[in-house]
Amino acid sequence: MININKNINLLNYDKSFKSNMESFKSNYVSTVQVNKEKNNQNSNISLGSPLIIAKNLTKQYNGKAAVNNLNLTINKGEIFGLLGPNGAGKSTFILMLLGLTEPTSGQITVAGFNSTKEPIRVKRITGYLPERLGFYEDLTARQNLKYTAELNGIPEREIENKIQEVLEIVGLDNVKNNLVSTFSKGMKKRLGIADVLIKDPQLAILDEPTEGLDIKIANQILDNIKILNKEKNITFLISSHQLNLIQKICSRIGIMSKGKLIGEVKIDLLSRGLFGEGRYIIEIEVSNITDEVLNKIKEIDKVVKVNKKDNVIEVISDEDIRPQISKIIVDNNLLLTRMNIKDSSLEEIYLKYFKED
Amino acid sequence: MRGTLTVFRKEISDYFSSKIFLILLALIYIAGLGFAFLSIQSIKSAPMSTDQALLVKVFIDELFFLKLYTVGEIKAIMTFNLVRFFGAFIPLIGILFGFNAINSERNSGNMSRILSQPIYRDNLINGKFLAGITSLSIMIASIILIILGIGFRTIGVPPTSEEILRIFIFIIICIIYGAFWMSLSLLFSVIMRNVAAAILTAIPIWLFLTFFWPFIAPQIADQIIPVTDGSSLATQLKNLSLSVDLLRISPFILFYESTAAIVDPTLGHFALRITESDLSKLIARPLSLSQSLLQIWPQLIVVIALAIICFAVSYVVFMKQEIRST
Incomplete structure (x- = not known):
């Protein structure tokens, strides 16, 4: 039996930290400068430094731990994949990250803001694509996005341009005045990504972004993610139980099972065949x-x-x-x-x- | 606050473009205008009429404008005038505005998406509640004021300030009453994930309290304190007061008592006890507005308290509810 423990740095953060920082520094030297100029004023986190820090995070439902003593750090600029079977605690972790669920113990911060105590600040810089995504079916794509933009306090005069911009990114600008009820599943997912982008997030959390979609549309979405990661420096946290998806785009993955993070893998090591x-x-x-x-x-x-x-x-x-x-x-x-x-x-x-x- | 306002704006525009709003609006307008028409007929025919009860009803005091809301009657199950009709119909509006407020958001998958925006969780429920109440207020206020306008044209004399004030208070009571039913159905929409279950729980409660309880309560009182022909006056009084107390379990009765005192100031304080034959024996002495208010204060407070309790419970339950994506 081959021992793979060395590669999977079992909860060995310092090590993966440093190597990540190195690799990102070298990969993104050119973009760091751009990032510094473009980046929102409310956060001065540079690429490669920790964006999400979870410490001893635990959530119990009726005494049963959905997330159990989870420690995880995700760096700015990463595409981090959270992999695990259904019920592993991925969604619960994300809900705690967004401040929608309070942890039983431990804490989680996003860009230095505590998710439990300052959820509004966290949600201002975080976009979330839920697994069971829904829009108001009796409104058009544009109206749905307008609502999200208003909830984010985007100034009235900027909203229309912003909607046009994000719809063009996901390729839905030609159907923006159609009712969402006429949209296919894939179109709704893409609208979901537009919905995430409209607030100019630093962090985008995508829960099962390609589940139930055909390969062509799934690949389109993956391409979108890659481009956004490179051009807009959006950090992605992608939760999925689909291996190939995670393997295709993530720079680092965490494997969750029964509420625990049982392994962290750097994808580039995997693809080189180091095993x-x-x-x-x-x-x-x-x-x-x-x-x-x-x-x-x-x-x-x-x-x-x-x-x-x-x-x-x-x-x-x-x-x-x-x-x-x-x-x-x-x-x-x-x-x-x-x-x-x-x-x-x-x-x-x-x-x-x-x-x- | 910004969050609440944004939710409020969206919900209001949803209401105004929804079919259910238009249908309810049409129904309440048809019924309101119908009752107003009946009232005007009665008021016009009263001077020449030989029907003493009608005479008393119309001329018992000089608050003619209020008669627009009380004199026109239809006899079905119980006697309905516009005030009673409102007592039965406003709950339906409240229920239909609230029953799917939260659970439909949850079922459609909008909930987690909306709550991941930078707003507080209560912004959602507050905005929705306020939007519902506003739509309800617009509906009720508009029909009451339209009737006032029609009455002004027909009767030809302008309403007195007291009449205006009483009509204004009448509108407020209607809104509070609607708010109670709306917060009750909002509560069901928070507790029950299934939209159909929420409305199928709210509607029977409304039916029971509005249409059956007024018949059941006196029966219960008779069982507890039996009254025969030979019973003493004290026993009869006990029976009557127990029956009235029991009746007041129903918000419909509370609403009816309070609105009757406001728009029917002479008869209002006998709202539950008066019979047709008693009418002519009454001494016409309308209560002043302050006295009317004093009389309905307890009823009003109970309805307000019920509304607040229902909303508070739904608020707390909603705030504590787990937001699961599945």
Whole structure:
């Protein structure tokens, strides 16, 4: 059994913190400047510093913990995925974040504002797309957004422009005067995203943003999220139980189960194939495996272990040694059918953690 | 405050464009104008009439304008005039304005979206309640004032300041009474997630208290203090006062007592006890406005208290309710 604990920094914040800060600093050096100029006056949080901090957050319903002693930090500029099966406490966590539910104990702050004590300030900079999203069906898309804008205290003269702007982002500007009751599910989700954007949020919380949508529309929404994250520096917290969605866009994910955050994973590490004790697993399929080849591969530096299964050789190593391996194979006049780094998909992690459920 | 105002504005515009508002408005206008027409007929025919009861009703005092609201009568189940009709119909408006206020927001998935905007949670319930009351007030005030206008044209003399004041108080009482029923159905909309369940609970309560309780209460009084032909006057009085006390459980009776005292100042203080044959024996002596008010004060306070209690309970329950997305 491969041990994946090293990669998933189990509640090891300091470490993931620093590495995140490093990676974001390098990735977004160019945008930090823009961000500083554009950013709302009410918060001077720069990219990479903590935006959401949850400390020992606990919520109990009738003595049963929906969220249990949760510690989590989400940094500005991240797309953070909250992954877990239904009933893991994701939605409860989000409701506490928005100040809609009071935690039994512990606290959570957004941009320095305590969600329980200063919910209005938190909600002013946070957009929320609920899982069960609803609009007033007898109003048009524009009227619905106008209501949200008014509730946010956006000045009357700016509202129309703002509505036009956000509807263009989600591609609904041509149907803005249609009743929401005529909208499809996908259109409603997109309107939901426009609804989130109209307040110029620093943080957008999307609860199951693509659930029940076809792939094309889901991808459109994901593209929107990526662009908004880059161009407007909106931090995203995406809660979902859909693995592929989380894997596609999130820079970091937290895995929740039974109210606890049981793991944190950095997606970029995953996609590089670093898996199991911080090592690479390379799979090679060749026409004919000889012991000679096996021995030569074993002799390469950094190789930890070589396994052979039929025509497939599995090499576990500390570094990506594919060039060396291919040279050995070619030198031995063997035909290379396939060679790849085994992608440690999130699914494996998911299955490992949720096996008991 | 901004939140409440925004919610209020949206709800008001929703009400005015909703079908239910237009239907209720049409009904109350038709009924109001109908009763006003009957009243005018009676007032006009009274001088030549041989019907003594009608004579007394119209000429018992000089507050002619108030007669517009009381003299026109229809006999069905019980005798209805405009005041009694309001007593039965205003609750329906209140219930229909409140029964889906909160639960429909919840069911449609708007609740969590709206509450995630930078407003306090009570802004939502306050805004909705205020919008409902305002719509209700506009409905009631407009029909009462229209009748006043018609009466002015027909009777030809301008109303006295006391009449105007009494009509104004009448409107206020109607609004308070409507507010009670609206907060009651608002309470159901907070407690019950199912919209149909909320209205199916509110309507029977209204039916029972308005149409059945006035018949049941005297029966109960008779069971507790039996009255026969040979009973002493003291026993009869006891029976009567118990029956009146029981009747007052129904807000309909409280409303009727208070409005009767205001718009029917001579007969008002006998509102529950008077019979047709007693009418002619009455000495015409209308109570002054302050005396009328003094008389209805307890009833009015109870209706106000009921409204406040219902609203307070729905407010507290709503504030404590968990906002779950599912």
